[in-house]
Amino acid sequence: MKFWHQVISITWKDTFSEIRTREVISSVLVFTLLVIVIFNFAFGANQETLRLVAPGILWVTFTFTGVLSLNRAFIPEKEQGCLEGLMACPISREAIYVGKMLASLLFMLIIEAIALPVFAFLFNLPILTLPMVTITILATIGFVAVGTLFSALAINTRAREMVLPILFLPVMVPVIISAVNASKMALSGKPWSELASWIQIIGVFDIIFLVVSCLIFTYAIEE
Amino acid sequence: MDNGDTGSTFQDQVIEIQGLTKAFGHHLALRGLDLKIRQGEKVAILGPNGAGKTTLIKVLATIINITSGKVLITGLNPKDNAEEIRRQIGVITHQTFLYGNLTANENLEFYGRMYDIPQRKKRINEVADMVRMTPRLYDRVNTLSRGMQQRIAIARALLHKPTILLLDEPETGLDPQATSILWEILNVEREDKRTIFLTTHSLERGLEIGNRLLILNQGKFAYEESGQTLSLADLKQIYQHYSGIEV
Amino acid sequence: MKRTILLWISLALMVTALYLIFVIAPIERTMGIVQKIFYLMVPMGWLALLSFLVVFIGSILYLKKRSLRWDILSYSSAEVGVIFTTLALVTGSIWAKPAWGVWWTWEPRLTATLVLWLIYLTYFMVRSFATEESRGATFAAIVGIIGFIDIPIIVLATTLWRGLHPGALIFQGGLDPTMLLTLIISLLTFSTLYALILMQRISLKNNEVEIKRMKELSQPFN
Numbered sequence: 001m002k003f004w005h006q007v008i009s010i011t012w013k014d015t016f017s018e019i020r021t022r023e024v025i026s027s028v029l030v031f032t033l034l035v036i037v038i039f040n041f042a043f044g045a046n047q048e049t050l051r052l053v054a055p056g057i058l059w060v061t062f063t064f065t066g067v068l069s070l071n072r073a074f075i076p077e078k079e080q081g082c083l084e085g086l087m088a089c090p091i092s093r094e095a096i097y098v099g100k101m102l103a104s105l106l107f108m109l110i111i112e113a114i115a116l117p118v119f120a121f122l123f124n125l126p127i128l129t130l131p132m133v134t135i136t137i138l139a140t141i142g143f144v145a146v147g148t149l150f151s152a153l154a155i156n157t158r159a160r161e162m163v164l165p166i167l168f169l170p171v172m173v174p175v176i177i178s179a180v181n182a183s184k185m186a187l188s189g190k191p192w193s194e195l196a197s198w199i200q201i202i203g204v205f206d207i208i209f210l211v212v213s214c215l216i217f218t219y220a221i222e223e
Numbered sequence: 224m225d226n227g228d229t230g231s232t233f234q235d236q237v238i239e240i241q242g243l244t245k246a247f248g249h250h251l252a253l254r255g256l257d258l259k260i261r262q263g264e265k266v267a268i269l270g271p272n273g274a275g276k277t278t279l280i281k282v283l284a285t286i287i288n289i290t291s292g293k294v295l296i297t298g299l300n301p302k303d304n305a306e307e308i309r310r311q312i313g314v315i316t317h318q319t320f321l322y323g324n325l326t327a328n329e330n331l332e333f334y335g336r337m338y339d340i341p342q343r344k345k346r347i348n349e350v351a352d353m354v355r356m357t358p359r360l361y362d363r364v365n366t367l368s369r370g371m372q373q374r375i376a377i378a379r380a381l382l383h384k385p386t387i388l389l390l391d392e393p394e395t396g397l398d399p400q401a402t403s404i405l406w407e408i409l410n411v412e413r414e415d416k417r418t419i420f421l422t423t424h425s426l427e428r429g430l431e432i433g434n435r436l437l438i439l440n441q442g443k444f445a446y447e448e449s450g451q452t453l454s455l456a457d458l459k460q461i462y463q464h465y466s467g468i469e470v
Numbered sequence: 471m472k473r474t475i476l477l478w479i480s481l482a483l484m485v486t487a488l489y490l491i492f493v494i495a496p497i498e499r500t501m502g503i504v505q506k507i508f509y510l511m512v513p514m515g516w517l518a519l520l521s522f523l524v525v526f527i528g529s530i531l532y533l534k535k536r537s538l539r540w541d542i543l544s545y546s547s548a549e550v551g552v553i554f555t556t557l558a559l560v561t562g563s564i565w566a567k568p569a570w571g572v573w574w575t576w577e578p579r580l581t582a583t584l585v586l587w588l589i590y591l592t593y594f595m596v597r598s599f600a601t602e603e604s605r606g607a608t609f610a611a612i613v614g615i616i617g618f619i620d621i622p623i624i625v626l627a628t629t630l631w632r633g634l635h636p637g638a639l640i641f642q643g644g645l646d647p648t649m650l651l652t653l654i655i656s657l658l659t660f661s662t663l664y665a666l667i668l669m670q671r672i673s674l675k676n677n678e679v680e681i682k683r684m685k686e687l688s689q690p691f692n
Contacts, residue, residue: 002339009336013322021324076322085320088284089337090309146616153609157599166595167613170588171620174627181631197630205623212619216612219533223247223287223605248604249686290536 006091010099015106017076024072025111028065032115035061040122047124054123055183059176062139065111067165070147073104074155083155083221093218101148101210108140131186131195138202139179145206146171149213153220178202237262237387237418238283242292245278245442252278254442255292260435262386265419267433269426271466275442276422277316280391283420284314296387310338313385317395319376323365327356327375330364331382338383350378355404370401377408390421394428406431426458438465476666483659490652507565509652513660514558515579518586520664521551522618525593529614532607538679541607544614546671550664552590558583578628585624589617 018024039057043049077083086096116136120127147168154163182198238260245253252275260266270276281287282294285301285308294301296308314320321330328347335343351357354374364372373393380388390409394402409419409432422439423429429436430453438446438461445465453461491509528544531537562580563573574580593613600606 005339006337009333013325013333016329017322017324079323080321081316081318082320082322084281084284084286084318085314085334086337087286088309088312088314088320089334090306090339091337092306149612149616153596153612156601156605157596157609158601159599163596163599167592170585170592171616173585174620174623177627177631201623201627201630208619208623209616212616216533216615219608219612246604248602249683250602 003092003095006095007099007102010086010096011102011106014073014076014100014103018107024069025107028068029111029114031068032061032065032111033118035064036115036119036122050123051125051187054119054125055180055187057123058119058127058183059139059180061115062108062112062136062179063143063169063172063176065115066108066140066143066147067168069107069111070104070144070151070168071154071161071164073100073148073151078155083152087221093221094214096221097148097152097214097217100152101144101213104144104148104151105140108144109137112136112140125187126189127187129186131192132183135179135182135186135195135199135202138199138206139175141206142175142202142209143172145209145213149217149220152217156221175202175205178205235261236295237264237297238420239295239298240292241294243279243282243289243294244291245275245282245287246290252442253282253289256442256444258437258444260418260420262418263416264435265433266421266435266437267429268420268422268437268439269424269429269462269466270422270439273441274439274466276439277391279439280314280316280389280420280422283387284312284389285309310383311386312389313380313383313387314389314391315373315377315380315393316391317393319364319372320379321364321372321375324363326361326363327351327367327378328360330375331379334379335382340383346382347378350381351375353381354378354408368398368401369396370398370404373397373401374404377405386416387418387420390419390423392423393421394423394425426462427455430455430458438462440466473666473669476662476669480659480662480666483655483662487652487655487659490648490655494648494652496646496648507561509656511558511561511565512653513657514554514561515583516657517660517664518551518555518558518583519621520661521547521554522586522590522614522621524668525551525614526618529611529618532611533615538607539676541611542672542675542679544611545607546668546675548590548593548610548614549671550667552587552594554664555583555587555590559587576632578625578632581628581632582621582625585628586617586621589613589620593617 036057039053039061040050043053043057074083077086083096087093116127116132119125126132147164150164150167153167154160157163178198178201182195182202185195185198236259238258240256240258243253243256243258244251256279268276268279278287282289283296285296285305288301297311299308301308320334321327322333325333328351331347331350332343335347340346347360348357351360354377356371356374356378359367359371364375367375373396377393393405397405406428409421419432421429421432434449436446436448436453436458437444446461448461487509491506524547525544528540528547532540532544559580562583566575566580567573593610596609596613597603597606600609
């Protein structure tokens, strides 16, 4: 029980800090919207083409968003040695992982909650459906599960901002493939049964990598 | 070098190190250190840059794992009982462990929760008063001067009333006022049963605070002495001899 | 001693395999002689996976035991593995041209192999990003573990995503027994070759580490 108290404290500390400065959310949000618009210029001539490329655009956008926000996850911990301060506290390394992971999850979900309606508006597509929301939530969990681990690893390296995307993207391939395909079907109004296998892949990925990343996390931050 | 007390029980030894070695890849930062510290002792570790002082502190703070040897803190092994050990340890380094865009109070609240402190609010006010930061308690940390930040860092370290204080060159980058407050607090701490383990560049402070002095050089203890018998001039000479550095 | 025996065994196997591939195995109906690259392609893919399995095991052991030899095992296996993965991609591409008319196609197993190749790449890159070697080894181990666990999911996703694979085409009619034999011998040959190269690489790496250690010790204290 104490574990969860500590986790929530960490998550809340991150959230609260972000509410106060609003620096990350505003920049990432603006970036997300810009990317959507630029993709529209890159691809969108007619509604037909848009319908085809929309799922791809959506998920490439969210992938970029993920990289940007995850990159920032551990930066406040690096200043003034806060991460080491946390490591000297009577909490488990796993609690640090879960706390940061939930904070990143919350953060990304908020951005997606704003980006999806914008997307629906600009592309004139039925984004705000239960299948789409489910896919988005599940895929985002996958992103933060692995991303939190690699983000912690990245702050201990030299080329910090580059490390996360390089490590992260190949591993996320199955989630991106599944999210795009499931989205494609969802946007065409296909029934749940057809989306099922894709969603299952994302679900399995989430569970496996939440557990594995949590267990390995201690090695990413300890020397 | 045991100072008399052969009848000291295991409980007395609050920190015990045997053959402690820490390697970063091929570089040996600590080479087979041996040290026994009893409850209430004030130990000052002197040494040049790169001697391994910070590494030693980090090992004792359970932030870093050791390569080989044995470490016992309050009789517990960091590998098995890390959380229990951390409850007893307060750490102060030249990094403040504070979140810049949160207020001092919010920082203390956060760490208060991490250490699961009873009567959090009351205790926060207590430590803020101890470091004389009560008027600035609700200001954001990044609006405070370095000296004030360090004072909050000290408050943070004392929140959970640790029995062991680890200090890694805490006076780095402090203005004179903050430095004197720091040492004042440590001198107060000196009076009670708390164990202090301090690394510092300042020979004067080392003599002042420590009743036991060690010189660490290139990962090994080069010299040890009970501080009461030493004068500053003597210490300077000894230090220069062992570390090759003019003071 | 072990290595010499292994050398002779793999030599013998290689000769047998080549003989089987070029002389004994029948020429496939639709594709002609080019189909024979199949006997190289499948073992390469198999080795790419086997190498990464060894990387995975070595990574876990390194994190648990912190002994350099496990890192050396992982690193060496990764080096061999990335080479075989590259060859798998190349042979796959050579297969693709006459089979489907294009140099590259996003069919499942080729795609999955490409992603595996990228993961291998990140395994090496993360080492160079670390501030010091031992940290680099730890980070690489993390990548090794995460990467390997990801592989089945990658294969699942890419398979669900597309349809074709020559395996499907060939195994449709059942594999001719001679072809099957050739394939198995080829697999064995390459596995032995893998073991041989791995051992060679490990001993080389051990020497490198030893030299480095001697350099460190002989240097005056700085």
